[in-house]
Amino acid sequence: MTARLREALQAVADDAPAYPVYERALATARRSRHRHRLAATAAAVALVALTTMTLPLVRTPALEPAAGSPAALPDRVALPPIGTLHVTDRPLLGPAAVLFSGVAGRLKGWNDANRVGVVGADSDRYRIMPMGYEAPAGEVVLLSPDGRYVARPAGSHERPRVDIVDLATGRTRQLNGGPAASTSIEPAAWSPDGRQLVVRYIAPTDPPRAGHRAVLGVVTLDGERWTRLAEGGLQAIFGSPVAFTAAGDRIAFQVGRSVTVSKPDGTALSSLLLPADSWLAGKGAWSADGRWLTVTTRRADNTDWSLRRLDPATGRDAGPLDLPTVSGTTAIRLLGWGPDGSALVVAYEPGPVAQDRFDQPLEMDQRTAYGNVGGVQVLALMPGATGPRTVLTAPAEVLAVDVADEVIRSGRTRQASPPGGVGGRFWFWTTLTVVVWAGIAVYRCRENLALWLDDRRVRRARATAERSG
Amino acid sequence: MAETFREFVVHRSPRLSRTAYLLTGDHQLAEDLLQAALARTYRHWRRISDGDPEAYVRRVMYHQQISWWRRRRITERLQSQPPERAATDTAEATVLRLSLATALRRLTPRQRTVLVLRFYEDLTEAQVAQVLGCSVGTVKRHGHDALRRLREIAPELVDVPVERSAR
Structure with missing residues (x-):
């Protein structure tokens, strides 16, 4: 019955010429081999990435040395690793001990978007906060007294605002504008209870915005x-x-060369005129008992800095404090007072290419400007000591630092162990990229994959048939 | 000494080309099919050159053809009624070839593959099942369906042609 079919098949087959496909088959095979190699490489990278990510999760968790320990000041900060998590990423950081900023590569980012580094209060866990512009820590980016919140300027020129980032929840609260349509706003200080914020803003003097006032x-x-x-x-x-x-x-607060003392409800209590080369010392300018105000004073014709006391009511100079002098810096800024009566100050070291002379009269905002500073450290000025004691060091090009008030008041310090390698965001993006590329590779090689699966199925079927036969 | 891949292609291309054409019913597709199968063979040449590389190429072609058909089947349409058959003329062999070519295009690739393996390659149903990695029952079903469809499309291929009237 099928004899004619066989004959017809033979006849039809005889019509087919020998197709000249040798060269093209070789080219196809080489392309296919290249794709396979790419897919294998992608799979290997994915495997390595997944292994690297999984191993820390499955291995016995090592107890973090400082986990659960009270807030303390690390004895050094390091630049945040590449790919460090942001402050709003999970796991969340919780209260912080230190903020720092500067012009070091890893604080600038790929597109010069400045970042502020944040160090955990109880251990050396690092996070970063992208800012997008120069924002010195302790001057316009401020850590709350308990270290839980960071206040930072944000928004646009048309709609400026202050963001308050909760490091424990990752949420951000926005303080918009101010009572008038301001063109800029930035935080200036936290109240001790963390419920109020002093802000500086620039508002128009009249509706057409012909003039502005601070x-x-x-x-x-x-x-x-x-x-x-x-x-x-x-x-x-x-x-x-x-x-x-x-x-x-x-x-x-200081305005020009005078210091005003007022109540939080806006009632002015006194106004003091500062001597030349003296400035209100910093956020820790009030003595612990609130009886004195502290000013920093530069000795004429050199860069020796000391702290003096003023009567906040009359401005009477009560003389220098019995604390060591700080030498060779562009300025010092008083962060607060330790339990032993020591003053914690940020010391600004001159930058290598600074244009200004710091042993000559120069305004404070210029003394702490990034262009004039090469590095910072936090010093403890102990009463009666012969010299300052360094309690926190920072790498070069870290140019500003802020410390939580609670950490300052506790007087606790700890040996730092900053993170190395790369951060969590690096692994996240690497894994995502590898998975995407692996997916693309599998999709592009789906024909060969299907053939390979068919091949395997046939081999198994044959093996089964041989076993059973 | 095992032959090189080039020698293999030179010697076996004519036979493989014929099989490819029977599987696809189209010269262009047959060429592509053979090219893809040889490319795959070349990648595994070291492993299979000592065995039966031609059987490997054929197997790849069978599976590749079915795989391609899966992606192309939306555009392929089987008609419920067989098309009008070519009128009988004196060049019976030519008509027969044309009928077969037309009929083969109207079979599914699995049916066509089973036909080619059974009636061109002269494999038994068990061997076809082994090559295609399916059961003998499946081979029988595809073979049965293929022949039934051929009878509808081109009965002269599977039945003895009706004797012409002497008038």
């Missing part, structure tokens, strides 16, 4: 209540620094 105000964190502390023309030193008493009942 305003210093206190705002509750919910943004409901704004209280004006001072108002004036635009000038270099306006509301910088700002210092609260420990009880939070008085605020001292």
Whole structure:
């Protein structure tokens, strides 16, 4: 019955010429081999990445040496590793001990978007906070007294705002604008209880915005209540620094060459004129008992810095404190007071290419400007000591630092162990990239994969048939 | 000494080309099919050159053809009624070839493959099942369906042609 079919098949087959496919088959095989190699490489990289990510999860977790220990000041900070998690990434950091910023490569990012480094309060866990512009820690990016919140300027020129980032929850609260349509706003100081923020903003003097004025105000964190502390023309030193008493009942701030003391409700209590080459010392300018204000003073014609006391009511100079002098720095800024009466100060070291002379009169904002500073360290000035003691060091090009008040007051320090290698974001993006490329490779090689699966199925079927036969 | 891949292609291409053409029913597709199968063979040449590389190429062609058909089948349409058959003429052999070519295009690749393996390669049903990696029952079903369809499309291929009237 099928004889004719056989004949017909033979006849039809005889019509087919020998196809000249040798060269093309070789080229196809080489392309296919190349794709296979790429897919194998992608798979190997994916495997390595997954193994690297999985191993830390399955191995016996080592107890973090400082886990659960109280907040303490690390004895050094390092540059955050490439791919460090952001402050809003999980796992969340929780309260921090130190903020730092600068112009080091890993604080600048690929597109010069400045970042602020954040160090955990109880251990050396690092996070970064992208800023997008130069934002010195301790001056416009501020750590709350308990280390849980970071206040930072944000928004655009049309809609400026202050963001308050909760390091424990990752949430961000926004303080918009100010009572008037301001063109810029930045945090200046935290109140001791962390419920209020002193902010500087620039507001138009009239509706057409023909002129502007600088305003210093206190705002509750919910943004409901704004209280004006001072108002004036635009000038270099306006509301910088700002210092609260420990009880939070008085605020001292410097405008130009004078220091104003006022209540948080805006009631001015006194105004003091500062001597030449003296500045309100910093956020820790009030003595622990609130009786004195501290100013930093540079000795004429050199770069020796000392701390002096002023009567906050009359401005009477009560003389220098019995603390070591700091030499060779562009400036010092007082962070606060330790339990042993020592003053913790940030010392700004001159930058290698700084244009200004720091043994000559120069305004404070220039002394701490990034272009004039080469590095910072935190020093403890112990009463009666012969010289300052370094309590925190930072790599070159870290140019500003802030420390949580609670850490300062506790006086606790710890040996730092900054993270090395690469951070969590690096692994996340690497894994994602590898998975995507592996997926593309599998898709592109799906024909060969299907053939290979068919091949395997046939081999197994044949083996089964041979066993059973 | 095992032959080189070039020698293999030179010697076996004519036979493999014929099989490829029977599997696809189209010269262009047959060429592509043979090219893909030889490319795959070349990648595994070291492993299979000592065995039966031609059987390997054929097996790859069978599976590749079915795999391609899976992706092309949306555009392929089987008609419920057989098309009008070519009128009988004196060149009976030519008509027969044309009928077969037309009929083969109207079979599914599995049916066509089973036909080629059974009636061109002269394999038994068990050997076909082994080559295709399926059961003998499946081979029988595809073979049965293929022949039934051929009877509908081109009965002269599987039945003895009706004697012509003497008038």
